[in-house]
Amino acid sequence: xxxxxxxxxxxxxxxxxxxxxxxxxxxxxxxxxxxxxxxxxxxxxxxxxxxxxxxxxxxxxxxxxxxxxxxxxxxxxxxxxxxxxxxxxxxxxxxxxxxxxxxxxxxxxxxxxxxxxxxxxxxxxxxxxxxxxxxxxxxxxxxxxxxxxxxxxxxxxxxxxxxxxxxxxxxxxxxx
Numbered sequence: 001x002x003x004x005x006x007x008x009x010x011x012x013x014x015x016x017x018x019x020x021x022x023x024x025x026x027x028x029x030x031x032x033x034x035x036x037x038x039x040x041x042x043x044x045x046x047x048x049x050x051x052x053x054x055x056x057x058x059x060x061x062x063x064x065x066x067x068x069x070x071x072x073x074x075x076x077x078x079x080x081x082x083x084x085x086x087x088x089x090x091x092x093x094x095x096x097x098x099x100x101x102x103x104x105x106x107x108x109x110x111x112x113x114x115x116x117x118x119x120x121x122x123x124x125x126x127x128x129x130x131x132x133x134x135x136x137x138x139x140x141x142x143x144x145x146x147x148x149x150x151x152x153x154x155x156x157x158x159x160x161x162x163x164x165x166x167x168x169x170x171x172x173x174x175x176x
Contacts, residue, residue: 001052003041003153005070005110009034011041013052018061019069025051035075042136042152069111072155073134079103081130081159107160115160123164132157 002014011026011034012019026048031037041048083099109115117125136152 001049001056003038003052004072005034005038005074006067007070009070009074011037012067013056013059014064015056015061017064019064019067020056020059020061022052022055022059025055033074034070035073038073039077042134045136045152071108071110071113074108076105076108079105079107103159115158117160118162120162120165122162124162126161126163128159128161130157130159131155 004012004014004019006012006019006021010021010023013022026037026041029037029040029044029048031040079102080100081103083101084096115127132155134152134154135150137150139147139150142150
């Protein structure tokens, strides 16, 4: 099931090229905004999955071209990213050591929104396509064999970076 927020942060299900409004199916989840709604839904997904599937089947969809797609997780509690998580260019024989870093939850934007660049003396700003995993339940010291059972879903993510900053102090967070 492909969940999304659209227009005025209505909850929808993507079915092909159409978005079906399923907001009524989750209106009883206590929330003060879309960030609480999606967090509450993730916590209670087993209870709401059938309702969402039914609403998506019965509902009339709107073409994707006629809606504004919003951030799927408008204010995530935490964003942890991994540096040097690629191997496809052939320059590495084995994965690099784990090098995690935090990204600001304020940096989340929606489809077609403008990425605000920091006022830093970078030589270039880059947007790198990533796959983001949404962790659906509390996880501590999880082994590789169990890791997938903690993932609620995934989404596309553009990691904005500033490159070529002068080497004075800790600029890593500034460039991300």
